[in-house]
Amino acid sequence: MIINHEEQRVYVRQSWLGDMMICMERGRLADIKPEFRTGSDATIMGTAVHHGIEQVLTNQISAVDIADAAVFRLGQLMTEEKWKHTNVEPDDMVPYVALMARAWAQDIAPKVPTGGRVEQKFAAPMNRMVQVDVDKAYELWFAGTMDYVAPDGTLWDWKTAARKYSQSEKQKQSIQASVYAYAAVALGYTNWDVTFNFGVLTRNSKSSGSIVPVNRTKAHGDWVAEQATTTVTSALRMGHAIAWPKNDQHNLCSDKWCPWWSICKGSYVSDVEQQWSQEAQ
Numbered sequence: 330m331i332i333n334h335e336e337q338r339v340y341v342r343q344s345w346l347g348d349m350m351i352c353m354e355r356g357r358l359a360d361i362k363p364e365f366r367t368g369s370d371a372t373i374m375g376t377a378v379h380h381g382i383e384q385v386l387t388n389q390i391s392a393v394d395i396a397d398a399a400v401f402r403l404g405q406l407m408t409e410e411k412w413k414h415t416n417v418e419p420d421d422m423v424p425y426v427a428l429m430a431r432a433w434a435q436d437i438a439p440k441v442p443t444g445g446r447v448e449q450k451f452a453a454p455m456n457r458m459v460q461v462d463v464d465k466a467y468e469l470w471f472a473g474t475m476d477y478v479a480p481d482g483t484l485w486d487w488k489t490a491a492r493k494y495s496q497s498e499k500q501k502q503s504i505q506a507s508v509y510a511y512a513a514v515a516l517g518y519t520n521w522d523v524t525f526n527f528g529v530l531t532r533n534s535k536s537s538g539s540i541v542p543v544n545r546t547k548a549h550g551d552w553v554a555e556q557a558t559t560t561v562t563s564a565l566r567m568g569h570a571i572a573w574p575k576n577d578q579h580n581l582c583s584d585k586w587c588p589w590w591s592i593c594k595g596s597y598v599s600d601v602e603q604q605w606s607q608e609a610q
């Protein structure tokens with residue numbers, strides 16, 4: 330959440346809204362301690378594959394060269410960025426990136442209409458106000474970057490993931506699809522109803538690409554704007570100076586997957602104590 334006093338606007342990204350839904354303290358720490366946010370092996374692999382896809386979609390390289398472009402970018406990220414090991418074997422990083430890039434070219438690219446907007450940054454008004462202070466109400470806006478907006482208005486997002494996506498889960502719960510659909514309609518890229526395609530590449534030795542479509546109607550857009558308004562209003566009321574509710578009842582609350590672990594649950598409970606131990610009986 331970014332409060333811009335000059336523009337009198339509050340900007341919300343879908344990732345922040347997602348964080349707030351699982352653990353509000355994660356959302357607060359993302360705002361006040363962004364320097365803790367480091368990449369992981371999985372995230373830099375995803376960034377490298379995105380780079381290859383972007384190069385193909387902008388006609389800078391041909392699809393046959395996508396694996397080389399992605400692996401080259403991975404090498405740069407491994408040396409330039411701060412990132413941590415999670416559950417990917419270090420020796421698998423390069424081959425998996427090459428496999429995912431090729432899987433995109435083979436399984437997904439033939440179904441992507443060419444000539445669209447690549448890595449489209451956006452900021453879109455929700456036509457809602459939030460109270461940032463007793464006498465100050467600011468406009469609420471969504472912000473972010475869409476991976477690809479096809480000429481027919483279909484939205485695409487590339488995902489690298491350990492396993493395939495569940496379409497029913499994404500249709501019910503994807504905040505990203507709702508936020509991007511809302512913004513795409515608000516900015517005139519498309520009209521309701523919107524199709525949002527996840528292009529999913531599995532991160533393993535048999536990587537394949539699958540397209541998982543979800544649909545978004547105006548009702549989904551209104552709902553996500555309501556979620557954003559109520560979440561931002563609660564956050565503004567609490568203020569960043571005090572800690573927000575700390576929810577550990579989900580899999581991202583761990584040393585590997587929460588960047589703020591060391592200053593939050595990790596300052597009470599070690600990663601070892603997270604595991605069951607016979608000796609502790």
Ligand code: SF4
Pocket residue numbers: 352353354355358575576577581582583587588589590593594595
């Ligand atoms: S360590 Fe757990 S409780 Fe703390 S911010 Fe991260 S996810 Fe939330």
